[in-house]
Amino acid sequence: MFTAKRLFIMPICAILLACLAVNTAAARIPQTGNSTSITYTLSSDGSWLRTQDAYLPGEILFQDDPLWQPEDVYVYGNCLYIAAAGNGYVVAYDLDTRKTRIYGEGTLNTPTGIYVTGRQELYVADSGFSKVFVFDAEGKLLSEYDRPDEMTFGAQAQFKPKKLVVDESGVMSIVSEGSYDGVIQLGAEGEFLGYFGYNSVPMTLLELLQDRFFTEEQKKQLFNRIPLTFYNLASDPDGIIYTITQSAVGNAIKKHNISGVNIIKHQMIDEKNFTDIAVGPTGQIYAVTQTGLIFEYDNDGNLLFSFGGQAISSERSGLLTIASGIAVDDEYNLYVLDKERGLVHTYVPTAFANLAHEAINEYRQGSYTSSRDKLNMLLMLAGNARFIYYYLGKNELQLRNHQAAAVFFRQAGDRSGYSEAFWEIRNDVINAVLPWMFAVFLATVLFNLVRRLWKGKQAAHQGTRFLVKSRILSDLMFGFNVLRHPIDSFYEVKTGARGSIWSAVILYLLAFGAFAFDYLGRGFAYSLRTTENTSPLYVILLFFLPVALFIICSYMVSELHDGKGWFMTVFIGMSYALVPWICFLPAVTVMTHVLALNESFLITFSSLLVYAWTTVLVILAIREIHEYELHQVLGNIMLTFFMMVVVIFAFSIIGMFWDKAIEIASSITREVKYRVGH
Amino acid sequence: MKSIRGLADRYSHWVLLMPFLVFFTLFILLPVIFAVLLSFTRYDSIQSPVFVGLQNYLDIFTHDTVFMQKVLPNTATYALIVGPGGYILSFLLAWVIAQMPRIPRTVLAIVLYSPSLLGSVALSTIWGVLFSGDRMGYLNNILYSLGLINEPVAWLTSAQTLLPIMIFVGLWSSMGVGFLAMLAGILNVNAELYEAAYLDGVKNRIQEIYYVTIPLIRPQMLFGAIMALVNTFNSPGLGVALSGSNPTPDYAGQLIVNHMDDYGFLRYEMGYAAALSVVLLTFVWIMSKAAYRMFEDRD
Numbered sequence: 001m002f003t004a005k006r007l008f009i010m011p012i013c014a015i016l017l018a019c020l021a022v023n024t025a026a027a028r029i030p031q032t033g034n035s036t037s038i039t040y041t042l043s044s045d046g047s048w049l050r051t052q053d054a055y056l057p058g059e060i061l062f063q064d065d066p067l068w069q070p071e072d073v074y075v076y077g078n079c080l081y082i083a084a085a086g087n088g089y090v091v092a093y094d095l096d097t098r099k100t101r102i103y104g105e106g107t108l109n110t111p112t113g114i115y116v117t118g119r120q121e122l123y124v125a126d127s128g129f130s131k132v133f134v135f136d137a138e139g140k141l142l143s144e145y146d147r148p149d150e151m152t153f154g155a156q157a158q159f160k161p162k163k164l165v166v167d168e169s170g171v172m173s174i175v176s177e178g179s180y181d182g183v184i185q186l187g188a189e190g191e192f193l194g195y196f197g198y199n200s201v202p203m204t205l206l207e208l209l210q211d212r213f214f215t216e217e218q219k220k221q222l223f224n225r226i227p228l229t230f231y232n233l234a235s236d237p238d239g240i241i242y243t244i245t246q247s248a249v250g251n252a253i254k255k256h257n258i259s260g261v262n263i264i265k266h267q268m269i270d271e272k273n274f275t276d277i278a279v280g281p282t283g284q285i286y287a288v289t290q291t292g293l294i295f296e297y298d299n300d301g302n303l304l305f306s307f308g309g310q311a312i313s314s315e316r317s318g319l320l321t322i323a324s325g326i327a328v329d330d331e332y333n334l335y336v337l338d339k340e341r342g343l344v345h346t347y348v349p350t351a352f353a354n355l356a357h358e359a360i361n362e363y364r365q366g367s368y369t370s371s372r373d374k375l376n377m378l379l380m381l382a383g384n385a386r387f388i389y390y391y392l393g394k395n396e397l398q399l400r401n402h403q404a405a406a407v408f409f410r411q412a413g414d415r416s417g418y419s420e421a422f423w424e425i426r427n428d429v430i431n432a433v434l435p436w437m438f439a440v441f442l443a444t445v446l447f448n449l450v451r452r453l454w455k456g457k458q459a460a461h462q463g464t465r466f467l468v469k470s471r472i473l474s475d476l477m478f479g480f481n482v483l484r485h486p487i488d489s490f491y492e493v494k495t496g497a498r499g500s501i502w503s504a505v506i507l508y509l510l511a512f513g514a515f516a517f518d519y520l521g522r523g524f525a526y527s528l529r530t531t532e533n534t535s536p537l538y539v540i541l542l543f544f545l546p547v548a549l550f551i552i553c554s555y556m557v558s559e560l561h562d563g564k565g566w567f568m569t570v571f572i573g574m575s576y577a578l579v580p581w582i583c584f585l586p587a588v589t590v591m592t593h594v595l596a597l598n599e600s601f602l603i604t605f606s607s608l609l610v611y612a613w614t615t616v617l618v619i620l621a622i623r624e625i626h627e628y629e630l631h632q633v634l635g636n637i638m639l640t641f642f643m644m645v646v647v648i649f650a651f652s653i654i655g656m657f658w659d660k661a662i663e664i665a666s667s668i669t670r671e672v673k674y675r676v677g678h
Numbered sequence: 679m680k681s682i683r684g685l686a687d688r689y690s691h692w693v694l695l696m697p698f699l700v701f702f703t704l705f706i707l708l709p710v711i712f713a714v715l716l717s718f719t720r721y722d723s724i725q726s727p728v729f730v731g732l733q734n735y736l737d738i739f740t741h742d743t744v745f746m747q748k749v750l751p752n753t754a755t756y757a758l759i760v761g762p763g764g765y766i767l768s769f770l771l772a773w774v775i776a777q778m779p780r781i782p783r784t785v786l787a788i789v790l791y792s793p794s795l796l797g798s799v800a801l802s803t804i805w806g807v808l809f810s811g812d813r814m815g816y817l818n819n820i821l822y823s824l825g826l827i828n829e830p831v832a833w834l835t836s837a838q839t840l841l842p843i844m845i846f847v848g849l850w851s852s853m854g855v856g857f858l859a860m861l862a863g864i865l866n867v868n869a870e871l872y873e874a875a876y877l878d879g880v881k882n883r884i885q886e887i888y889y890v891t892i893p894l895i896r897p898q899m900l901f902g903a904i905m906a907l908v909n910t911f912n913s914p915g916l917g918v919a920l921s922g923s924n925p926t927p928d929y930a931g932q933l934i935v936n937h938m939d940d941y942g943f944l945r946y947e948m949g950y951a952a953a954l955s956v957v958l959l960t961f962v963w964i965m966s967k968a969a970y971r972m973f974e975d976r977d
Contacts, residue, residue: 200828211825261829423747431740438732598747601755630884 036318039307042269042386044411045533051382054296054305054353055334057318058346061093066342072163072276073325073337073344076116080327080335082344083111083124090114090124090135093344103139113163113175125161125174132161132172132186145172148184148192157181165235173241175230182260183230183243197260199227199245236279244274244287253277253287253301264301271295275323276337281330282361288336292320294347298360304387305353308336318345332357352381360391368395386412393417402428410524419525419597426596475503479579486617490624493573494565501568504575508547511578514585515543523592526603546644550574553643554622557636563626573625577617584610710959717953722946734953745954748929749937752841756933757910759845764852765906769899771853772861773887787861794854794909802919805847809833809920834921837928844916844931854909856902863898867891900973907965911958915939934958 035053043049061080068086075081080093090103090111104111109128116122120137132145147159160177161184167173170188173196182195207225210218233243241256252270254262273290280286283299294308311319324339332354334347349357355374362371372395378388393408394417402424409418478498482489492498516539520531555563555570565573588607595602623633692699717734719727738745771790775783793801808816811832818830833839867890872880875890892899917931918924918939925940926932932940934954942951 198828208825259829427740427743427746434736434739596747599751599754601751601758605755605758 035307036316037307037309039305041305041382042303043384044386044389044413046386046413048306049384051305051385052352053350054307054356055294055347055349057316058333058348060317061335061344061346062342067091068342069339070337070342070344071110071112071324071339072114073327073335074114074116075327075329075335076120078329079116080344081114081116081122082325082337083114084342085110085112086342088128090122092122101139103135104133104141107141108133113161115164115166117166117170118168123164123166123172125164127160127162127177130160132164132174132190143190145186145190148186148190150192152194153184153192154181159184163232165233165241167235167239173233173235175233175243178229180226180229183233183241196241197230197243197254197256197262199230199248201225201227231274232276234277234279236283237281242277242279242285244277246274247272253285253297255285255301266301268297268301269295269303276325278326278328278334280328280332280357282357282364284328284332284357286326286328286334288323288326290322290324292323292336292338294326294334294336298387299364302387302390304356308347315341318347320345352378355381356387363391363395366398368398371395372399384411390414390417393421397421397424400424413528415525415528416597422523422525423596423598426594472500472503472506475499476506478503479507479576479582482576482579482617483583486620487624489576490573490621493576493621494569494625496569499572499576501571504572507575507578507582510582511547511575512540512543514582514589515539518585518589521589523595525595525597526592526600547574549644549647550640553647554636554640557639557643558622558626561632561636561639563628563636565625569625570621573621574618577621578614580610580613580617584613713952713955713959716949717956719949721948721952723948724946727949730949734950735957737950738953738957744925744929744932745937749932749934752929752931753911753933755841756845756848756913757907760848760852760913761906761910764849764910765856765903767849768853768857768902768906769860772857772864773891776861776864787858790853791858793851794857796851801847801851801916802922805843805920806834809843811835835927837930840917840921840926840931844920847920848910848913848916852906852909854905856905859898859901859905860895863895864891867894896973900969903969903973904966907969908962911935911962911965934961 035056039051039054040048041051067082067084069084070082071085072083073080078095080095082091082093084091088108088110089105090108092101092103093099094101103122104124108124108126110126111124112127113125114122121142122135122137124133124135126133130147134142134144136142147153153159158176158178160179161174162177163175165173171193172186174184174186176184179195180199182198185193185196187193228245228248230243231246233241235241243254243256244252245254246252249270249272250267251262251264252272252274253264253268255264257263270287271289271293274287275290276288278286280296284304285297285299285301287295287297288308289295291310292308293306295303296305297303309319311321320336320338321340322338323336325337327335329335332349336345336347337343338345355378359371359374359378362368362374372392375388375392375395378385379392382388389408389412393405393412393414396402396405396408397417397420402421405421406418406425409415409421475498478489478492489498519539519542520529520534522529551571551574554574555565555567557563558565558570585607588603588610591606592603619633619637622628622636623630626632626636628636716727718729718731720730720733721727775786775790778786796804810816810818811830811834813819813822813830815830815833817833818827821827821831831839833843871890871894872886875886880886880889912935913933915924915936917926917933918936921927921931924936924944926936935958938951938954938958941947941954
């Protein structure tokens with residue numbers, strides 16, 4: 001029924017969107033023809049997915065009269081400000097009247113960053129003069145700010161302002177070239193307020209140790225470890241500052257709170273060579289790479305779209321040679337600077353992109369139903385896009401449709417969202433079942449009471465012992481004995497009274513089953529692995545390789561260190577040591593289906609218990625089978641691990657040699673064939 | 679005359695039991711009964727209680743999301759680590775101390791015992807300095823000088839760190855009465871038994887503990903286990919004292935007792951708080967049953 005409805009809605013949507021597209025395009029920037037690049041988004045499994053065009057290339061500005069090395073672009077109202085660094089002035093381009101106006105000619109040297117405040121004051125960061133200039137709307141120079149001379153600025157610190165933003169009270173946040181300490185903040189009078197934000201230096205363990213123990217002279221001989229510097233910055237209407245750092249993959253974009261801490265905590269999908277960042281009217285983050293790729297993120301840094309690219313041998317609208325700046329106006333039109341050619345490329349959002357913006361914005365404002373409808377429409381247009389599922393899940397969660405929310409979060413690969421929805425579903429189930437549980441509990445209590453009154457105290461319950469005839473079954477049942485009396489049991493294994501090769505093989509297979517079930521069958525809140533995305537051979541190797549290696553190496557080490565056990569007894573003993581693993585790990589795995597993430601402690605605790613128990617049994621098994629003292633056992637285990645590493649190493653070397661040998665042999669045969677043929 | 683004498687003979691034990699019975703009834707039995715009765719009512723301590731049946735219990739398990747999402751997992755985490763952990767710790771420390779000569783033993787016993795005597799307020803002042811959220815807090819300062827952090831961590835008011843710190847402090851102060859009892863028990867074990875055990879083939883101290891010490895101090899171990907249980911479930915507001923607020927930030931350190939406090943004395947929903955206390959009582963009761971099963975004398 002649902003699909004039929006979809007089929008019916010599809011064409012209507014398409015027509016509707018087409019009309020919308022024409023309407024918006026007429027607004028400010030005329031849109032020219034088709035897209036020259038493909039728009040990508042993230043699919044639900046995290047791979048790139050080709051989707052509808054989000055932005056179409058619009059008119060190219062300054063085509064007749066290109067600028068020289070423009071460095072920064074800023075939109076204020078209907079006016080486009082461009083820092084033309086090569087020309088040495090700032091150009092203001094009126095998008096309605098198409099007139100240009102020039103600021104600071106003769107005053108400025110190389111303007112590289114600009115910002116326009118609400119009072120229409122133009123702030124210019126001039127890296128040639130190392131100063132910040134302020135002009136009023138008429139182009140009159142209001143003030144200029146030099147390097148701050150406060151002590152706290154640092155005696156060695158350079159002041160070479162490259163980019164800047166200014167807040168309502170006139171506080172300037174300046175990215176200065178080669179300033180490792182963060183963004184420089186100057187007050188309205190040019191006084192130094194402090195550094196804002198930071199990039200940290202990731203240190204390896206070796207470097208930490210060097211820091212501790214090296215003398216000053218030794219440290220001087222090491223490479224200087226300095227943090228990455230901020231490359232560019234932007235601010236949104238609320239005054240939140242966003243920065244980009246080149247080469248910081250995963251968190252190239254930072255959204256700073258008032259104390260400078262990055263509030264985007266997750267790893268972002270980003271690029272190494274971002275050059276500029278801009279913030280859309282409702283908080284979307286836009287970033288452009290030097291090679292002209294444009295990324296759009298939502299307010300929390302989740303990727304929405306990625307499009308654009310480099311014009312390699314030809315000039316095409318929408319493709320850039322070297323991008324140096326990006327700006328966005330309040331209709332989501334993008335303006336991107338091409339530094340090499342001195343042009344401004346414009347991009348006009350399609351109805352598809354506008355729909356996405358509206359849907360996300362409505363979610364943020366709390367119109368969940370209408371946001372959900374828009375997202376459903378988007379889903380038909382875009383397909384398997386992760387962000388749509390993510391926001392659908394969030395909407396459904398707010399609308400208390402927990403089942404639907406769980407499904408959507410699952411598709412978006414969002415474990416915490418899923419866990420939240422799952423908790424609610426489970427709560428509903430508990431609510432439904434609780435009265436019955438209560439009733440059953442009361443009934444049993446009453447029943448027991450009545451029975452006790454009726455019959456008086458009965459004789460203690462006699463445990464019934466099953467007499468198991470089959471040897472292999474009794475060997476398997478002996479596993480339970482290992483749980484209760486491990487030392488005695490391993491002694492019996494050692495004397496050969498219990499256990500056989502077949503019971504051991506069955507136990508190993510059961511242990512593998514438990515492992516595979518745990519590895520692949522965990523609840524979605526606890527694991528993203530499924531049978532679909534994991535190769536069975538990998539799982540088999542992951543279990544049997546270490547286990548087999550451990551048993552063989554342990555036996556070999558014990559042979560050298562007067563161990564008393566045979567290989568067979570070691571093999572059987574180890575299989576019994578895995579009994580807690582076989583018995584309790586599946587229970588933990590089942591628990592992951594019942595517990596939400598806020599109860600994850602119980603999972604970690606119980607799996608820790610299982611692992612610890614198994615480890616203790618392994619230690620006891622080695623001890624009993626070889627008649628070792630504790631320190632000998634520990635020595636045996638250490639040596640076993642060492643030997644495992646050596647074996648793995650040796651095998652990988654042999655493997656590499658083998659590859660090379662085959663390669664040489666095949667190239668020789670090819671050579672011979674070639675010679676013979678000629 | 680004779681009949682009176684016979685009567686006195688038959689019922690005199692009641693007379694002798696009287697003082698205990700009176701005080702037990704007055705101070706323990708009656709409050710528990712009243713709490714259970716109160717838990718079936720809605721009571722705000724101003725108007726008289728209104729009977730609502732099982733509504734409070736239903737609310738706890740079906741509507742109180744804070745209880746199910748935060749309080750219960752927190753209590754489970756805290757109790758599972760601090761209960762057994764503190765218990766094992768106090769046994770091991772009691773054993774180690776018991777090996778020492780008299781004077782250092784006494785001094786160390788007092789030192790180890792004193793944290794459990796301090797109230798939570800004293801605890802929070804001591805640990806508050808260490809875990810202070812500004813740059814001057816000891817831990818922050820040390821991490822700074824090692825270059826591990828860039829800005830101070832608000833240890834006690836951040837939802838991520840409060841519970842681990844509570845567990846740490848809980849473990850630190852877990853050497854209570856149970857610890858003293860076990861110490862006394864270990865000291866009371868007859869030294870000749872160890873010698874006999876060595877003659878029978880005990881080879882090291884671990885076997886000595888396992889085969890001689892533990893079986894002999896089983897009653898003290900049981901007492902220690904019960905005390906550890908009751909203490910962990912009832913630990914009076916460690917999280918509240920450390921973070922300085924009830925409810926604790928984001929309910930990160932909220933245990934059942936804090937939740938009771940919150941409802942009983944901040945919101946004045948006495949009936950609901952009483953129901954919570956009955957739930958807590960049930961937990962403790964089940965747990966101590968389990969402890970009895972583990973340590974009871976089977977011989």
